[in-house]
Amino acid sequence: MTSGATTTQTIGFEIARYLPGEDRAPTLRHYDVPYRPEWVVLDALNYLKDEVDGTLSFRWSCRMGVCGSCGAMVNGVPRLMCAAFLRDYLPGPIRVEPLANFPIERDLVIVLDDFMQKLRAVKPWIIPGDRPPPADAEYRQTPAQLADFKQYSMCINCLLCYSACPVYQHEEEFLGPAVLALAQRYDHDSRDRGNSQRHELTWSDEGIWDCTFVGECSAVCPKHVDPAGAIQQAKVESTMDWYRSVLWPFGRR
Numbered sequence: 243m244t245s246g247a248t249t250t251q252t253i254g255f256e257i258a259r260y261l262p263g264e265d266r267a268p269t270l271r272h273y274d275v276p277y278r279p280e281w282v283v284l285d286a287l288n289y290l291k292d293e294v295d296g297t298l299s300f301r302w303s304c305r306m307g308v309c310g311s312c313g314a315m316v317n318g319v320p321r322l323m324c325a326a327f328l329r330d331y332l333p334g335p336i337r338v339e340p341l342a343n344f345p346i347e348r349d350l351v352i353v354l355d356d357f358m359q360k361l362r363a364v365k366p367w368i369i370p371g372d373r374p375p376p377a378d379a380e381y382r383q384t385p386a387q388l389a390d391f392k393q394y395s396m397c398i399n400c401l402l403c404y405s406a407c408p409v410y411q412h413e414e415e416f417l418g419p420a421v422l423a424l425a426q427r428y429d430h431d432s433r434d435r436g437n438s439q440r441h442e443l444t445w446s447d448e449g450i451w452d453c454t455f456v457g458e459c460s461a462v463c464p465k466h467v468d469p470a471g472a473i474q475q476a477k478v479e480s481t482m483d484w485y486r487s488v489l490w491p492f493g494r495r
């Protein structure tokens with residue numbers, strides 16, 4: 243098969259199917275899908291759901307790499323299905339499984355509870371403290387202040403980084419790459435005064451100090467966020483804070 247293949251040609255898929263209460267474990271089921279070079283894996287799954295098997299379950303919404311809901315293992319690598327072109331997997335077959343390191347709800351749908359609970363715990367929103375709001379009701383930032391956190395704000399919570407992280411695979415308590423990068427995003431926001439509320443958790447053993455800097459989280463991120471870098475940056479800040487507390491125990495900083 244070539245990239246010039248016509249629509250009469252097909253490409254094979256091995257898709258994980260799992261129905262709780264009926265199946266003891268996920269199994270791979272084979273499907274043939276019309277090959278179209280402009281199609282992505284998500285298009286092929288929607289074809290199967292519409293034309294072949296309406297019970298196939300998977301999440302998606304935007305089809306443009308924004309909502310973060312279509313993550314899956316594609317040939318063993320965490321990918322957004324809406325950004326994985328069939329032409330890059332010729333001649334197939336393409337294996338599609340749920341994101342690794344998460345319980346499975348059904349087929350390719352994972353259980354998000356652990357991530358959502360950890361996300362809420364680090365308070366990923368601006369905590370203004372007791373400063374009165376500016377008279378004109380706007381908190382202005384310089385370009386440099388924005389650049390300090392902007393990269394971390396690009397996260398779409400797709401969880402590809404959790405799927406790639408060997409620490410999260412073995413340490414259930416680990417807060418994980420996206421949550422720690424988002425905490426860093428707000429810690430570095432000049433409008434925020436909530437650092438001390440976050441650090442009790444993010445600077446703990448289950449937070450930044452569990453990370454062994456493998457870096458796979460940053461390698462798989464579809465939005466080019468660098469969670470591994472965010473965590474190492476936070477380690478430096480935590481260490482500096484500890485030294486300051488030793489050198490100036492009465493609060494002089």
Ligand code: FES
Nearest residue numbers: 305309310312324
């Ligand atoms: S469908 Fe929204 S990121 Fe893929």
